[in-house]
Amino acid sequence: MNNAGLPGTGLGGLFYLVLAFWMPVAELPRTLRGRSSRARWRQIGAQFALAAGIVGAVVGTAAAYVSVSGSTTPLGVRGPVLFLAPVAVAAVLLSVLVVVLRTWAGWERLRSDA
Amino acid sequence: MTAVLDGPSPAASESPLGRHMAPRPADQLTVIIPAYNEAASVGDTVRSVLEQTTAPARVIVVDDGSTDDTANVARQAGAQVITPPANTGSKAGAQNVALDYVETPYCMAIDADTTLAPDAIERLLGPLHFDEELAATCGFVVPRHVSSVWERGRYVEYLLSFTFYKPTQDYYGKPLIASGCFSAYRTDRLREAGGWSERTRAEDMDLTWTFYQAGHRVRFVPDALCYPIEPHDLDFMSKQLKRWSHGFVQNVRLHWKGILPLGFLSTVVGVAMFDAVVASLIYLFVLPILAIVLNAPWILLAYVIDVPAVIVPVVVAAWRRGEVLRALASLPSFFVLRTVNGFFMLEAIVTELILRRPLLVYEKGH
Numbered sequence: 001m002n003n004a005g006l007p008g009t010g011l012g013g014l015f016y017l018v019l020a021f022w023m024p025v026a027e028l029p030r031t032l033r034g035r036s037s038r039a040r041w042r043q044i045g046a047q048f049a050l051a052a053g054i055v056g057a058v059v060g061t062a063a064a065y066v067s068v069s070g071s072t073t074p075l076g077v078r079g080p081v082l083f084l085a086p087v088a089v090a091a092v093l094l095s096v097l098v099v100v101l102r103t104w105a106g107w108e109r110l111r112s113d114a
Numbered sequence: 115m116t117a118v119l120d121g122p123s124p125a126a127s128e129s130p131l132g133r134h135m136a137p138r139p140a141d142q143l144t145v146i147i148p149a150y151n152e153a154a155s156v157g158d159t160v161r162s163v164l165e166q167t168t169a170p171a172r173v174i175v176v177d178d179g180s181t182d183d184t185a186n187v188a189r190q191a192g193a194q195v196i197t198p199p200a201n202t203g204s205k206a207g208a209q210n211v212a213l214d215y216v217e218t219p220y221c222m223a224i225d226a227d228t229t230l231a232p233d234a235i236e237r238l239l240g241p242l243h244f245d246e247e248l249a250a251t252c253g254f255v256v257p258r259h260v261s262s263v264w265e266r267g268r269y270v271e272y273l274l275s276f277t278f279y280k281p282t283q284d285y286y287g288k289p290l291i292a293s294g295c296f297s298a299y300r301t302d303r304l305r306e307a308g309g310w311s312e313r314t315r316a317e318d319m320d321l322t323w324t325f326y327q328a329g330h331r332v333r334f335v336p337d338a339l340c341y342p343i344e345p346h347d348l349d350f351m352s353k354q355l356k357r358w359s360h361g362f363v364q365n366v367r368l369h370w371k372g373i374l375p376l377g378f379l380s381t382v383v384g385v386a387m388f389d390a391v392v393a394s395l396i397y398l399f400v401l402p403i404l405a406i407v408l409n410a411p412w413i414l415l416a417y418v419i420d421v422p423a424v425i426v427p428v429v430v431a432a433w434r435r436g437e438v439l440r441a442l443a444s445l446p447s448f449f450v451l452r453t454v455n456g457f458f459m460l461e462a463i464v465t466e467l468i469l470r471r472p473l474l475v476y477e478k479g480h
Contacts, residue, residue, distance in 0.1 A: 102381070
């Protein structure tokens with residue numbers, strides 16, 4: 001899911017998790033320049049906590065599933081690999097997608113400058 | 115022929131300025147409510163606007179060729195009514211008719227089936243009034259009725275979107291869309307953008323991305339609440355999903371070159387587009403085919419594999435509203451809606467991008 005009306009596989013969700021976890025890092029330079037505020041940090045705290053809660057819920061569900069279902073899981077994949085593999089695939093796919101998009105933007109800028 | 119405007123004029127109404135020492139942002143606000151056959155709901159909408167903690171200077175309902183009693187109901191509720199000579203053919207068209215009559219620095223668009231929390235306008239106008247760089251602000255949307263599968267699905271979808279995705283977009287300065295059902299604008303910026311364009315079926319997304327390309331900013335105000343009536347059956351929901359899906363694809367096609375230099379926005383849109391295509395293919399083809407070919411029904415669990423991820427922001431949002439049980443009971447409907455949404459997204463992509471047959475007709479689906 002991405003936004004209302006836009007179906008998703010979880011790739012968009014992963015993207016927003018990364019964005020939420022990146023917020024404190026992005027805010028630090030702003031804070032050091034004196035351009036941040038308590039309201040902004042409250043917003044960051046709320047989104048960061050939500051993202052942490054989502055990761056916790058996913059990891060907790062995976063751990064519960066593995067412990068309940070025993071050592072062998074569907075398709076013969078064992079243990080946490082069943083859950084880590086799709087996350088890793090999604091992370092790689094997302095990274096490639098972002099790189100492609102930014103390269104595309106750079107290429108367009110070069111073309112318009114030329 | 116020109117549009118006809120009647121009803122209580124701002125001068126005839128009690129002057130808001132007369133009640134306060136200092137002018138408030140709402141005194142400089144005109145609310146525009148486009149309406150087509152909305153007699154059942156427009157009265158509640160107008161009253162909820164006029165009963166705000168800071169009522170606007172003027173409320174204009176555009177009766178866009180209704181065949182029911184929309185105009186009378188709106189007038190009796192206290193709005194001015196504009197009647198165009200003929201149906202404009204779209205929500206954007208109706209809103210633009212009213213825009214010609216706006217004389218205030220701020221204006222607001224609200225759907226005729228939407229009511230507002232009592233302080234919604236005050237909260238939505240605050241940032242717009244104090245930050246001159248802002249062109250628009252948009253609020254938090256919660257379905258007014260949560261009963262059918264479709265309303266429940268949309269309820270969960272909104273809780274998720276407006277609690278996790280939209281605030282994150284807002285932090286990075288680019289909410290994806292200032293929702294047409296409840297947004298406020300600086301009138302001059304809106305006019306500079308040419309008003310609400312009729313070139314796509316999602317005029318609100320079009321306007322938001324046009325603002326960004328012009329260098330303007332948009333903010334999401336999470337504590338400004340509105341309550342629209344969402345589609346209650348599959349017929350209405352299909353019309354809305356078709357319009358939204360086609361509108362998204364049309365806007366990507368129209369604006370892609372323009373938003374590409376805007377790093378965050380184009381990345382969000384690119385990821386959303388890619389994810390929507392892949393998700394639609396997976397939900398409609400990959401999962402059912404795999405389950406049949408491999409004779410492995412457990413594969414169908416993939417439809418709901420992200421329950422743990424969805425449930426956290428939804429429950430947090432519902433807990434703030436005291437609606438945890440309602441949210442949990444509505445959760446299965448979200449996955450039904452998402453799968454149906456996949457069908458309409460795929461149909462829009464094929465029709466718009468491959469067959470090059472754009473959706474031109476605006477069909478109301480609430």
